[in-house]
Amino acid sequence: MTDTLFEQLGGTYTQVGDYLLPDLSLPAEKEPGNIGVWALRHKRYLKQHHKVLYYNLLTSGKLYSHLADIEEQAQQLFLRLVKELAEKEGVTEQLKAADQMAWVRRMNNTRNRAAEMVNNEVIYGQL
Numbered sequence: 001m002t003d004t005l006f007e008q009l010g011g012t013y014t015q016v017g018d019y020l021l022p023d024l025s026l027p028a029e030k031e032p033g034n035i036g037v038w039a040l041r042h043k044r045y046l047k048q049h050h051k052v053l054y055y056n057l058l059t060s061g062k063l064y065s066h067l068a069d070i071e072e073q074a075q076q077l078f079l080r081l082v083k084e085l086a087e088k089e090g091v092t093e094q095l096k097a098a099d100q101m102a103w104v105r106r107m108n109n110t111r112n113r114a115a116e117m118v119n120n121e122v123i124y125g126q127l
Helices: 037-049 051-060 063-089 093-098 100-123
Strands: 013-016 019-022
Touching (some): 037 063, 037 100, 093 100
């Protein structure tokens, strides 16, 4: 029996019942960075709407490094936007000391607007 191209390139098979299945594995990835909520949203978006890109990243071993980069970009943008929007709208420590509920309402509004901007620019808009 002649060797297949897979065997000539160093591939091996495992016998399961009457079938020979190739021993396939993904390339090892280096330790990924922080994979948080932003990266998981982007992963779900890729998996649902850009399947080819998702599977190309997955099979090349670059998915988690890509997701770590997205997480870092999104987190930095989110923190910067929250700070800028809070300063612009006058959400200060003086307001927090004077009227905590007003501060919480305004801060939640600011965080929600910043999260929406991050979703539009980084999570769902960047490929």
